Amino acid sequence: MKALTWHGKNDIRCESVPDPKIQHGQDAIIKVTACAICGSDLHIFDGVIPSMEHGDILGHETMGEVVEVGADNKKLKVGDRVVVPFTISCGECFFCKRGFFSGCERSNPNADKASKLWGHSPAGLFGYSHLLGGYSGGQAEYLRVPYADVGPIKVPDHLTDDQVLFLSDIFPTGYMAADFCNLKGGETVAIWGCGPVGQFAIRSAFMLGAERVIAIDTVPERMEMAREAGAVIIDFRNEDVYDRIQDLTGGRGADACIDAVGTEPETMSGVDAVIDRVKVATFMGTDRPHVLRQAIHCCRNFGTVSIVGVYGGFVDKIPMGSAINRGLTFRMAQTPVQHYLPILLERIETGEIDPSFVITHSAKLEDGPELYKTFRAKKDGCIKVVMKP
Template structure:
């Protein structure tokens, strides 16, 4: 089968690889009908996530048709159409039972790698490096889905793939970003970054009762999409001072809730793998934590800063004194996708939201190498790339 493989820094290849097989009793095999490149895949592409190996199959946003199930999977059968959340959850550990699916104890076979870095390991992820489990991803014609009895959600016939694909990651991620803000009626929510997660955070903030939403970016197409709901206000940070502008827009008070939907290029110190990348990564840290610092600075006293953007290593010069002085609440983490899929599917079916509005590029799997580059460089007004693996 065809699969998009990581081949080293800024190189992906479409390679003919063997088809996946059932390895464990709770596995299923899914024939992928639609998959996407995620902004966080660019961290892998740019070589900032340690423990990637040449030949690893990429992709954690994918959906398709079940073709085979393991003996312990009783809720799915061949022919079912499913979306597959990106964190792999066992459904049985203490964390899963407490609905913290992305912190699952049992799905990362390489947990020791992350433990050496962070103390404890969360869930295994599809196509996201060996320290996150080393699972083959879904930018392929077929994919093995472990614990298929827990997370995949069946999609009714008649709903096009493009409307439901983003239930796998970015739509729930945008929703949880807003939820972590604990928005109260009349709140002003500021969202840094109008990529797919930021755009969904904006829509989610409105759905969760925000009084105003302000979007901050500099790419015209992204600001246009943010504004397309007719009520989100925009700030182009390349033209104005963000702090002054936000302060002025909010009567000198500051936004009540701030969302950092940018994050930074993930990086980390992994004992034997990345010493040579550390300097480069550290330099990046100084550059890219800018949004987090700015959000902490801009947020009103007693407000909330929610961080859906990915951080993976150490961040320097975070104004913790500011956060303390203003009594801020910080919430962050990988999305517990499984908590939101059913509810968001209903919103899609009722027409309350159509997530496909962010798609700018529809291509085949063979176009992956070019599309990674286009997306990374934000050329051609690229916001979201979806790929059809079928030949």
């Protein structure tokens, strides 16, 4: 089959690889009908995710048709149309039983490696390094899905692939970002990053009762998409983010702040952002947490900072004095996708949201390597890429 494979920094190839096979009774094989390039895939493209190996198959936003099931799989049958969550979860461990599917204790075969870095291992993920299981990803013609009687959700035929594909990751992640803000109605939510996850966070915050959403970015196409959703826009290259949020909130600060950027922010002003870049470039640091620092300072007393942007290692110069003295709450996670799937599928079916709004580029799998470059460079108005093998 054809698949997108990693061969080093900025080196993604479309090449022939062996077809996946059933390895366990709960497995299923999916013929991929649509897959996407995620913003977190760009961290792999940039070479900042450890434990990648030459030839690893990328991708964790995938859907398709079931073509084979293992003998122990009681949920799926050949011909089912499914969306596959990026989190691989057993459904039976301590965390899965409590709905914390992204903390699954059984799905990462390399849990010992992850524990050395993070203290404990999260769930295994598709196409996201050997630190998180070494699972082949879904930017391919076929995908093996472990624990397939737990993860995939069947989707109705009257919804298109473009409408449901993002249930695999970015819609639940954006929704979780807003859900973590504990909105009661009438709040102001500030969101850093108007990429795909940020776009879903904006719409989710409104769905959950926010009165005003402030969106921070500098890419014109992203800011316009956020504006169309009703957000107030701050271009961080042209305005001081802290001062502008203070003006908009009467000096109180935002009720909740969402970091939808993570470890690789766009070049931003400020001495700390420059120091972050120097540290990472000289291997003296692993992450660049400028956005997180700014979100803490912009959040009101006893507000919430919700973190869904990817961080991989250790962050420094975090203003914990500000957070502690002002009573901030931090909420963060890799998304337990399975927890949110029924709620979000219903919102799509009722027409409350059509997730296809975020797609700017549709292509074949063979176009993937060039589209990684386009997406990274934010060229050609690229916000979200969907590929159809």
